[in-house]
Amino acid sequence: MRIVVSGTHASGKSTLIADFLGLHPGFDHLPDPFEVLGEGQDDPGPASFLAQLTISARRLVALRADEHVIAERGPLDFLAYLRAWEDLGRGSVPAEVLGRAEAVSADAMRDVDVVATLPLNAHDRIWVHDEEDPALRSAMDAALLEIYDDRDLRGDRATVIELAGDREARLTALAAAVGSLYTASGLG
Structure with missing residues (x-):
């Protein structure tokens, strides 16, 4: 099973993944591609976003069919950042x-089975410092939601769920989606 937890920066991805792994120790964690980048590639911008897109795509493609993973971000996250960058007029x-x-x-x-998106909303306010670039955060969130509506980009296989609410509500919804796929496939 392949799960991608997707969302803009400071949307609760790391917390959700840590909670999920606490209940599902049989899953491996693919960390945020940002953590894999070397020095000099970590400034926000097209070069960094493309590097992270490449990392996230390569590691998903390289997985064996029998591996159970939860990935912090997928390639579509970085495609959304690229679109947001342009939408904000920061370059093309x-x-x-x-x-x-x-x-x-x-x-x-x-071959992704579940995409858990964490859209920004008024109920799940996560405070971020201005250094986190709130304008980019918001623009990426909007771009990502549009991308997940595009079947040509996300494919037909993945079950896409939007998670909202507190920590427990998000975890419960993700666990339910994963559980129903296990049951439907005869694994659960």
Whole structure:
């Protein structure tokens, strides 16, 4: 089973994953690709987003069919950051680069079973410092929700769920989605 927890920065992904792994120790954790980047590639911008998209896509494609993983972010997160960057007028990404990023992302999402998105909303207020670039955070959130509506990018296989509420509510909803897939596949 392949789960991708998706959302803008400071949306609760790490907390949800830690809680999920506490209940499901048989899953491996694929950390945020940001943690894998080397020095000099960690400044927000197209080069960093493309590097993280590549990391997240490669590791999803490289998984064996029998592996159970929960990934902190998938390639579509970084596609959303690229679109948000442009939407905010901070620069442009050449169309051919964006097209290639879309193709790589769609290919990597082909075998994902569950995508848990953590959209920003008024009820789940998570305070962030101005250093976290609230404008980029909000623009990425909007772009990500549009991307997950696009079957050409997310594929037909993944069950996409939007999680809201407190920590327990989010964990319960994710566990229910995973449990129903286990039952439907005869694994549970």
